[in-house]
Amino acid sequence: xxxxxxxxxxxxxxxxxxxxxxxxxxRGEEGRRNMKEPVYRVSNNPNTTQPVxxxxxxxxxxxxxxxxxxxxxxxxxxxxxxLVKREQINGKVLDPxxxxxxxxxxxxxxxxxIVAPFSVYMKxxxxxxxxxxxxxYVKGHNNGNLVAHEGGKLLKxxxxxxxxxxxxxxxxxxxxxTEIGIRNLIVRLIEVAEEDMRYGECEVKFYQGAKINDRVCxxxxxxxxxxxxxxxxxxxxxxxxxxxxxxxxxxxxDWPKKAGEQPMLFEEYTYSNLKLNNGFTDxxxxxxxxxxxx
Numbered sequence: 001x002x003x004x005x006x007x008x009x010x011x012x013x014x015x016x017x018x019x020x021x022x023x024x025x026x027r028g029e030e031g032r033r034n035m036k037e038p039v040y041r042v043s044n045n046p047n048t049t050q051p052v053x054x055x056x057x058x059x060x061x062x063x064x065x066x067x068x069x070x071x072x073x074x075x076x077x078x079x080x081x082x083l084v085k086r087e088q089i090n091g092k093v094l095d096p097x098x099x100x101x102x103x104x105x106x107x108x109x110x111x112x113x114i115v116a117p118f119s120v121y122m123k124x125x126x127x128x129x130x131x132x133x134x135x136x137y138v139k140g141h142n143n144g145n146l147v148a149h150e151g152g153k154l155l156k157x158x159x160x161x162x163x164x165x166x167x168x169x170x171x172x173x174x175x176x177x178t179e180i181g182i183r184n185l186i187v188r189l190i191e192v193a194e195e196d197m198r199y200g201e202c203e204v205k206f207y208q209g210a211k212i213n214d215r216v217c218x219x220x221x222x223x224x225x226x227x228x229x230x231x232x233x234x235x236x237x238x239x240x241x242x243x244x245x246x247x248x249x250x251x252x253x254d255w256p257k258k259a260g261e262q263p264m265l266f267e268e269y270t271y272s273n274l275k276l277n278n279g280f281t282d283x284x285x286x287x288x289x290x291x292x293x294x
Contacts, residue, residue, distance in 0.1 A: 003122065004259075006092070009028075009282055011103065015115055021100060021120075028250040033238060036264075037268055038190065041192070043108060044121050047152065050072075051062055053190075056197045056202070057202055057204035058193045058196060058197050058202060058204055058222065059147040059197070060204075060206070061077055061193060061204060061220050061238070062190060062197070063191045064193060064218075064220075064240060065186055065189050065190045065193065065247070066190065067245065067246060068186050068189065068240070068246050069183070069186045070243055071181050071245050071246065072105065072182060072185075072246065073105075074131045074185065075139075075277075075279065076105060076182075076183075076246075076276050077105060077107060077116075077238070077277050077280075078102070078103060078104040078105060078276075078278055078279070079102075079103055079182070079274055079275060079276045079277070079278070080102045080103075080273075080274075080275050080278055080280075081101055081102065081103075081272060081273055081274045081275065082099070082100060082101070082125075082271075082272045082273045083098075083101040083122070083180075083269065083270070083271055084096055084097070084098055084099075084269070084270040085097045085268070085269055086265065086266060086267070086268040087172075087173070087174045087207075087266075087267045087268070088172065088174075088254075088265055088266050088267065089131065089173075093265050094172060094263065095173070095214075096126075096127075097124060097126070097127065097130060098124070098125045098126040098127075099122045099123065099125065099182075100122070100123045100276075101120070101122050101123075101126055101179045102119075102120070102121040102122075102280060102284055103118075103119070103120055103121075103166065103169060103180070103182075104116060104117075104118065104120075104280050104284070104285065105118060105121040105181070105183055106118040113130075114140075115238065117138055117139040117140050117141065118138075118139040118188065119136075119137070119138045119180075119182075119280075119282075119285040120122050120135070120136065120137045120138075120140070120177055120285070121134075121136050121284060121285050122134065122135045122136075122147075122177075123133070123292075124151070127205075130150075130151070131151050132150065132151015132152060132293070133148065133149070133151050133178065134148065134149055134292055134293060134294060135147070135148040136148075136286070136287055137164065137177045137178065137285075138285050139178070142161055144163070144164070145160070145161035145162055145163060145164070146162050146169060146177050147160070147161055147162075147163070147287055147294070148160060148162060148169075149158060149294055150291070152242070153264055155282070159287060159294050161293050164176040164177050164178050165178075182230055182247060182248075182271060185247060185250055185269065186246075186247060189247070189250070190254070192232055195230075196222075196230075196231065196245045198230075199228070199230055199231075201224055201225060201226055201228065201231075202223070203221075203222070203223040203224075203225065204221070204222055204223075205220070205221040206219070206221050207220075207221070210237050212241075212248055212249055212270065213245075213270075213272050213273070215241050215242075215243070215248065215250065215274075216241075216242045216243070217240055217241050217242055218237040218239075218240045218242060219237065219238070219239050219240075220237070220238040220239075220240070221235065221236070221237055222235065222236045222238075223235045227255045228265075231254075233252040233253060233254065233266060234253050234255040234256075234263050235252065235253045235263060236250070236251065236252040237250070237251045237252075238250050239247070241274070243275070244274065245253065246274075248268075248270065248271045248272070248274060249268075249269065249270040249271070250269050251265065251267065251268035251269070252265075252266045252267055252268075253265055253266060254266055257264060269281075
């Protein structure tokens with residue numbers, strides 16, 4: 001798969017999760033010096049909760065995220081994609097996992113009644129250790145459990161319900177399946193950004209013409225230069241698909257442990273080959289679907 005690129009500059013924000021053994025996320029300081037200065041930048045006393053500038057540097061990013069949230073609520077009923085996940089678990093960055101994924105957003109009628117619950121189907125395609133695993137989660141169904149089976153001729157016949165927050169379901173995962181998906185990602189980005197907007201020490205850069213698998217995006221880089229208890233990450237990258245107006249990639253890094261070291265990845269999620277509004281029904285999230293191997 002193609003790695004993310006910036007127009008005229010293969011500078012930064014590569015997507016290592018887009019192919020097994022893909023390249024590093026960073027392209028070095030030389031390329032960075034050739035980029036334009038950030039649209040907004042501020043560095044003030046991090047201990048104050050007073051406004052640190054007439055407009056906080058995160059304001060434009062939050063506005064973009066809120067527009068994306070409104071778009072997904074108004075016009076995106078469901079989508080399918082290849083979800084690529086790479087996470088740090090217990091201090092170790094695991095290999096990327098690739099999942100063919102269907103997601104149906106929760107839909108309510110005019111009276112607030114749920115007419116279609118939040119629903120997830122995932123089939124793991126790589127690496128070999130998880131290939132063939134299938135998982136289904138439908139909010140409010142199966143006593144709140146997800147339903148899963150492993151790959152392999154024998155294990156695929158063993159389907160088990162699991163508590164999404166339980167030890168087995170959370171093994172090698174930073175978040176439960178209940179928090180998966182683009183809408184949940186947007187909500188989390190807004191929450192974290194609005195908390196960060198109480199402080200200074202925040203640098204924000206916008207790059208036009210970034211790409212994820214030939215999808216033209218606006219790339220946003222957020223940096224907190226100094227470790228503070230009120231910040232959750234040292235650096236984050238967000239790719240907003242220009243056509244879809246939705247985030248399709250998010251990655252965040254910890255502060256370097258020592259001066260001169262590269263920061264360690266916290267988490268990275270890429271939604272590639274995204275197809276919206278496929279008309280999914282309950283059958284797409286049912287273990288009895290003949291196309292699945294439950």
